[in-house]
Amino acid sequence: METINLLIELFPYAIFGSIVAGIICSFLGVFVVSQRVVFLGAALTQAAIAGVAFSFLHLLNLEQILANLFGIQSIDDSFLHHFEHTFFSLLFALIAVLIFSQSYRQKFLTTDGLLGIIFVVAIAIRIIFIQKSPIAEVAEIESILKGDILFIGSQEFYTLFVILVIIGLIFSLFSKQLKFVTFDADTASAHGINARFWLLVFYFTVGIGISLTTRFVGDVFTFAFLILPASIAILLAKRILNVFLYSVIIGGLVPPVAIYIAFQLDISSGPTAVVVVFIIFLIVYAIKKLSK
């Protein structure tokens, strides 16, 4: 109990931020896993990371542009200081989504092939961007790229929370369209729903969620929490609503538990969260297999 109190005192935003990041990934993960586009998660995390690396080239001084626009002293404003990394991570992920959306109903490339291309190109350009970044900033870049739950501060927490609300709103308001196009895009389209548009809305929302969680908690945590909680929930649930419920509960509960374990064992919290959720997956899978 003492350790828990200490952790809440030391890392309040990290704990609540990790819960929000876990919920975002595990919610979106239900669609990503059920759509059989798990590799989209890997490709988007790498695209988001390439965007962060790009921001360190300082080719566009967005901070200064925004500071001038709003009359803010950019040096003093930490939001603006981090804005560029977040902006480019989002931009690169959305460009990747746009490229991926071209796979809809075309015969020349498979979805997997296109995702593979985005994945390797994102990694390649990230390496080039880091090589061309100012040497003094390389350590900071590496730390941002790796991501760490414990580095979630108030701004990251509020940004993640706003993203969670936006994702929740989009999926509540347009649940009919998103449900239909992710279930059977061809029939949705035949029945007059613009499947291409709604799939783009869906992938853009996934892109926003993945890019921002990747930016704040790293690619390993994001990718793992996209796949594992949803996979566990699909194994457990017999009703569609329960799939979302179980996935979000696992996604939200595991990160704070992982922070506690990581603190006790003096290890990194992000990888610990991945291992914990993987152990849950193994247990559920084994029970499911044995009970058949």
Place this chain on the structure above:
Amino acid sequence: MDKNKTNQIITFSDVSIGYGRKIVLSNLNLSIENNDFIGLVGPNGAGKTTFLRTLLGNIKPLSGTIEKNNLVFGYVPQRDVVQPLLPYTVHDVVMMGRYSLLGLFKTPGKSDEQIVMKSLRRVGIENLKTMNYNSLSGGQRQRVLIARALAVQPDVLILDEPTNGLDTPSHYSVLNLVAELHDESHLAVLIVSHLLSDVANLVKKIILFEAGNFQFGLTEEILSEANLAKTYSANIEVKKLGGEFLITSKHRS
């Protein structure tokens, strides 16, 4: 006014269909009437799917015009296309048929619920409504997809290979259901199938697709041995036994 013309619900005038610059079929001139029962047959790649997608508005015709007067289409896709990992219930799936008719933000109401139940009853699967779609047999899944198409309250029902992969009882049960829907509801029905005997015994008219060309007319006229031999580049025997078509490939004796 010409009586035939008043019955026409879909008219293709000088239509070319295809993808990008690739023309799959050109000079399509045909009319579909309000109680038509039409089979779409032909070898793979002859243009059946392109024709369907163009008719449904998923792809635009490369040239010409298609008049379809705000018709509502109920579409039944190939069953293999719908392989959900998520545990949607039969009711969830059939309710999707109502989604395109609701506004952007509106959720299904009482009348939608009634229509869904009516559609489930119509295809004889009301008792399955709380079951998971994933747990059903092939024939039951096919009925769910037909119920979803009926929930749109369509003017035209389009079925893409509805008997693919079904066992013999389910196969004939689905075909009988389609025939009943046409007879009782006076729905215009378009059915794609590669099983010539099935289509021949079910429908009144045939569109026979062959690479770059098509023929449209009454079943007896279109499904002649000469026509089929030309289209499929194979010796095909067309017999009538007890008033039923039996279409088989000729084997060496």
